[in-house]
Amino acid sequence: MLSVEIKKALETLTLDVKFEVNAGTVTALFGKSGAGKTTTVHSIAGLIKPDDGEITLNNKVLFNHNLRTNLPVYRRKIGFVFQGARLFPHMTVNKNLLFGLPRPNKIHKKITLDMVTKLLDLSSLLDRRPQTLSGGERQRVSIGRALLSQPELLLMDEPLSSIDLHLRAEILPFIQKIVAEVQIPVIYVTHSIEEAIYLADNMVLISEGQILQEGSVEAVMNRLDLYPVTGRYDSGTVISAQFLNYDKDFDIGELKFPGGLLKVPGLNGKIGDNFRAHVKARDVSVSLKKPKDVSILNLFNGKIIDIRIDNSPQVDILIDIGIPLIARITRKSLSELQLTKGTKLFTMVKAVAIDKKSIGHIQNSVT
Template structure:
């Protein structure tokens, strides 16, 4: 268990953070710029000292003001990947990687150079220098160097913020592999929702130095009261599904979850693989009974559990579908005419074309192992 509870005065800014997360997987600190996310991981790394509280991972305490424990930075065994790669420009990729390895006594090395090179696809880059690498390649080398320092915990501060869409798409699968194949907990700072949805096991929403919400990505994204904090105007719930089958003749895939099935453009994952989707509120249409003679194929039975204002003329509705949640945005007039209120049974219609195959990320490691 990752257990963080700290208070810290940073000039006029007050940090008051408390959350726990499973030790395995990716804990994403998400929120607007200036909300305090980087300050949290700097405290975890030992780069700054909180005024009070504690920081623990598993059975190890890094900081505890009451017990007067404050482990030195170099003894915390925390890997840190920054927004910019910070590679040594005069060294080859191999030398940059080996720098991380040399910092740890041979007897304590459990992660070897070869597997990291394979995991991150660095074999063809070993003899090159950083100036000849793309932004995505530099970040993969930075990840490798951090891993070879044999960390108990890996911190990543906006590692894709400086990359364009193409380079970001290049590095995301490697971070997924790192999450799924390496038994190292990761804390990821991001203000990009697509990164969090694709990578995170636990989501910690931070606003103005405080934790506003934390839990699974689906649970946090399924709340109607958080858009003002996140700055997310394009509200949408998140579902974890499994590829049930592919319909090759129509280039479609059928995805199953506890609330039913969805048909989407074909995903490049095998049958049985996990898929995580964000379904935008604008792409969910509500009816009181299943429609006939329509092109829509994705119909899910659900029940309204909550309604919240979303604009001058619209409301958002939280719909329970099985154990999962959808969010639908409708006009006030439609909500009134359909008598939509908590407890009302509805049919949610979801456009198959609303799903973007390139943004379909695998679920977290714990889903893969089920």
């Protein structure tokens, strides 16, 4: 288990964070750029010295200001996947991978070269030089290299940000496999909601050096008041659901959640599998009467529990459909439909709006 409580004065802000990460879980460190995410993980790795506080990993003190403890980077046993892959240009992929591998008789190896090669699909790259790899390949090697150093904690600092958008979807499953395979705590720094939902169990929301909210991904994402941080365009509800049924004729998967059934096109899985779906607020619409003859597959009864109005022409309303669901409508609609707290209505979610990118398959059971 990792426990972090640090303070650090930076040029533009003061970082002051406190959180914990458990073994076998992925915690997304989420926030806008410049919020202090990178400083936080660099402090944990020992690349930056905080001004005050304490960092412990599995009951070992890595840093303690009062005790003047500051373990050097190379003794911390923390794997770090950097934004740029930072592969050694004078070594082949194979040598890069083996760089951090402890000497054979020194430590019992949990993670082997074979395992990493297979997991990250690296066998065809082993003899190549980093310069000849694509961005995605480089990052896969970099992840493998970090894992082979037998870390007790894995830090990933926006590992996909330097990779083309369409390649990111290729790498995410690799990362997910690793997390399931290697039971160590993982901190994943990102400003992409999709990546956080796809990978993370817990979320620490950072803004201007402070933690605004922490908790399960669902709990953090579903807060209306956190929009300024999570970003308005992407905001929405995260629904945890179980796979129930697959409609072969129309290629549609049905997920069961407390509000009913969520139909997702192109989704297949095993019955009982846990999924996390991100329903963007702008893909949710409402109606006072039960709509007839509409193409919408996902229709839920609900009641308004909160309305958030600001200066924009849009408003966000929080609707209880068994779980809280966020819908974004225009202020004009709000006024015309005379919606207030307590209004009962029908909520519609366009099924095609939930694509593969906004669905996360939870591999390790989260309790």
